[in-house]
Amino acid sequence: MARVVHDMAAGRTPISLLSVARVRATGASGYLAALLMEAGVVPTENFDRIRLEVWEEEYFGTLPNPTHRSLLKQYAAWIVNPRFTDAGHLSTKDESLRHRGSKAHLIAVSELLSTLDSLNLDLGTVPQRTFDNYVATHGRTGKQLTPFIRWARVRGLTRLHSEYQQSHLGTSSASDDERWAWAKDLLTAEDLGLNARIGGLLSLIYGTALTRVVSLRRDAVKLDGDSTYLSLGTEPIKLPEVLGSLVRRLLDTAPASLHDNNIWLFKGQRAGRHLTTAAIRGPLAPRGINLRSARNVALMILARDLPPSVLADLLGISIYAAERWSTHSGHDWADYPRVRITTEPR
Incomplete structure (x- = not known):
């Protein structure tokens, strides 16, 4: 990429993303492209x-x-x-x-x-x-x-x-006890980085896909006194105190951006990009943490305890996915609208 930048500066190569794309794809080429866009040198x-x-x-x-x-x-x-x-x-x-x-x-x-x-x-x-x-x-x-x-x-x-x-939801090979044991491990694992700990906990507790976790923006976190709220969907979730303290630490230690538009909660190494899912999954694998299995367990239990409409609003998943998980959990929420209406004050 140093040669590409030199040729751009010397006028031998057009200053464009197309010029970078024509070079063999590497992490460096992707970084240069993101850097050019972040700096405003080329259109986004x-x-x-x-x-x-x-x-x-x-x-x-x-x-x-x-x-x-x-x-x-x-x-x-x-x-x-x-x-x-x-x-x-x-x-x-x-x-x-x-x-x-x-x-x-x-x-x-x-x-x-x-x-x-x-x-x-x-x-x-x-x-x-x-x-x-x-x-x-x-x-x-x-x-x-x-x-x-x-x-x-x-x-x-x-x-x-x-x-x-x-599409099949499949069955999970992890138990609920394993899921909480993994969560307890991450809460105290000071040898791990905050990104891996928090990303893993969000997946373990709320069944959030890692692709959704890494794309969370900083404004999804709201601080209210000692309480920390996180918006995964349309309704904010009040985080447990110990998890909320980790999120606050992440906000305080997030690296500075090239500009003042550091929008990502999990900021990646490439300019303007969020963290990759591998950066979270990788450190957890040696500890035996199976996020995919644990996520299935979390969603199944949450779907058993919450109606599909509420689950969709809290977790930011589609109502169809929430209904499928509800069916998979074996809980019938068919009478939920009727019960909700009859319990409202006249």
Whole structure:
């Protein structure tokens, strides 16, 4: 990146995110892109989208069939690339994961088209049974072809049917006692950084996904005397005193930003970006803490104790997810609206 910056300063390379994206992708290239945007040198754009478009240009150029190239370019432009809507250094999502997933998806679509080509078939002539066999023999990759097939069907390019894989909540291998033992460990684990401790506790206690945890903003925390409130959804949650004290310590020790717009509670190393999920999950793994299993337990217990509408407001999850967890917990809240209405004062 030092060479890239030198070439930009000397006028040999345009000062743009595209110039950085054309260099081999590394942590340094992502940092430079975020730094240029944070400093106001270039307009704020989603760097992962630009990187993906550069990769698409190179990859599509290697495809021998011009029809396939044209079809994939249209699909990428209309469906895949617009998913990167947030500005890169102000994103609330882990765009790097989406970037890798998008590349894998486009490669899977390309492989499907190549296979059909080798069978002297195309999207308009392939029998449904042949496509189903292809999906069945390609495992997870085959099942992820649904967005492309549905897009092609809307455009009248195929009559194939493809269904999204049903989402399963699954069962947890952790017990509630293990979950609280892990929480107790993190409350006193001074050998761990505050980011890992607080992020892990929020996931253990409230079942919050790490992607949501790391994207919390500083203004989600409200201080009221000795009480600390955190907004995961539309309704703030009063944190237990010991957890609230950790959050206050995090606010006091957060590193300074290049400017005065340090908006993230869990600030990352890259300019203007929040912490990655790996930075929280990594230190907890050696201690045997399974956040995914514990999160399932937390959500199941919370869904058993709280109606779906209340759960959705507190945790910031969709009402559909809250209802699914409620069903999974075995608790029926069908009479909750009636009970709530009848208990209100006249």
